[in-house]
Amino acid sequence: MNALVLVFFSLVLQALLSGLLPDRVSPPDLWFLLAVVLASRQNPYAGLATAFGLGLLQDLSSAGYLGFHALGLTTAAYAFYGLRGWLHWEEPAARMVVLALAFLAKWGGFLILVYWMRYTTLPTSTWAQVFAPELVLTLLVAPFYLRLAEALLGPGEEAYA
Amino acid sequence: MLRLVYLGYVLLALALSALTANFAPQFPGEVSARIAPLFGLGHRAAQNLRAAATTLLDRRNLRHENRLLAEEVAWLKESNLELKVELERLRRALAVREAQAPGVVAIAPVITEDTSGLYRRLILGLGEADGLSVGMPVTSPDGLVGVIIETTPHRAVVRTIVDPESRVGVRPEGSPGRGIAMGEPPAGLRVELPVETPIAVGDLLVTGSLQGLFPEGIPVARVTRILPRAPGALRKVVRAEPLVKFGLLEEVVVLGKL
Numbered sequence: 001m002n003a004l005v006l007v008f009f010s011l012v013l014q015a016l017l018s019g020l021l022p023d024r025v026s027p028p029d030l031w032f033l034l035a036v037v038l039a040s041r042q043n044p045y046a047g048l049a050t051a052f053g054l055g056l057l058q059d060l061s062s063a064g065y066l067g068f069h070a071l072g073l074t075t076a077a078y079a080f081y082g083l084r085g086w087l088h089w090e091e092p093a094a095r096m097v098v099l100a101l102a103f104l105a106k107w108g109g110f111l112i113l114v115y116w117m118r119y120t121t122l123p124t125s126t127w128a129q130v131f132a133p134e135l136v137l138t139l140l141v142a143p144f145y146l147r148l149a150e151a152l153l154g155p156g157e158e159a160y161a
Numbered sequence: 162m163l164r165l166v167y168l169g170y171v172l173l174a175l176a177l178s179a180l181t182a183n184f185a186p187q188f189p190g191e192v193s194a195r196i197a198p199l200f201g202l203g204h205r206a207a208q209n210l211r212a213a214a215t216t217l218l219d220r221r222n223l224r225h226e227n228r229l230l231a232e233e234v235a236w237l238k239e240s241n242l243e244l245k246v247e248l249e250r251l252r253r254a255l256a257v258r259e260a261q262a263p264g265v266v267a268i269a270p271v272i273t274e275d276t277s278g279l280y281r282r283l284i285l286g287l288g289e290a291d292g293l294s295v296g297m298p299v300t301s302p303d304g305l306v307g308v309i310i311e312t313t314p315h316r317a318v319v320r321t322i323v324d325p326e327s328r329v330g331v332r333p334e335g336s337p338g339r340g341i342a343m344g345e346p347p348a349g350l351r352v353e354l355p356v357e358t359p360i361a362v363g364d365l366l367v368t369g370s371l372q373g374l375f376p377e378g379i380p381v382a383r384v385t386r387i388l389p390r391a392p393g394a395l396r397k398v399v400r401a402e403p404l405v406k407f408g409l410l411e412e413v414v415v416l417g418k419l
Binding site for chain 2: 014
């Protein structure tokens, strides 16, 4: 139940931040943080499925390519599970590294699908104007978001590490 | 195993994107439109917050605007004051025109006074360029001031009636007898009248020379003293105080030459 509350809150907050920030600034990706948080509390198979589902929901809400965000979030969750074996998710600094690398993985998923659909990669301006600010803002918001998620869902399960 | 599952999701995503793009391109848009209200709460909240922020900014703008308006009001007050002064000046000119003048040439500011101590002359802020010329009478609502004796393009010198070189033909108001008022520095007039002229202290003297420099009937001075007549004297001599306070003059009315 609390997980649904977190999903609802995350989506509302995502819309809120998107509306509050200037158009030229990409908002932090709470979908990504939500996928990682849910992945951290599930086994990898369920985590990948959840991330894929969240991504599909994001695709539908944004009227984009169906599977675009799904692949991104799934890749991020997959990267999260891989990185968690190398880095301690409980350590705040390590969390930031895991999140940053998972974020890169998410964009790696985007690249795969963009190349699949268009036979090209993302333009440089996208990296500068979307990727970079989104990464920075997401990492800035992450500590607060993770604390909120912990308050709602309780301490993270380490059984799936 | 997890890697295979992940690859399965990758393939699924690629298939979904390709299929929807080729066979159901409107599908994501239709779904998005239907589920938009789910995400509308945050958007509306953001809009309200932005509106609140805008309101706060507007209030700051209102402060700025208020300051500008206050400055404008101050400017308007000052302008209004200037207009009042101008109106008063025009009223005085009108009064002079109605009472004294055949024609007002200009209303000239008094820039300064002659500082010689002997002469009593005024310097006006208008000159030939404004239509002023030598010989023009200069008056004020209170009475006669003098006559222009020198002009430059933008300045004029007025010899006042108390200047020692001033000569003004006068007569008692309402009674016969024409005489000459001569300036007696620093602020008096010495008036010589025919012996038979009925005159008393307090009587008003007005301009009254025939074919003189000044129009008929302009108030000049009030008699303050009648000097005792010397034996055999052919004229009655009185002292008079000009009606115009020269030291307080700010503007004068210049009349056309007769």
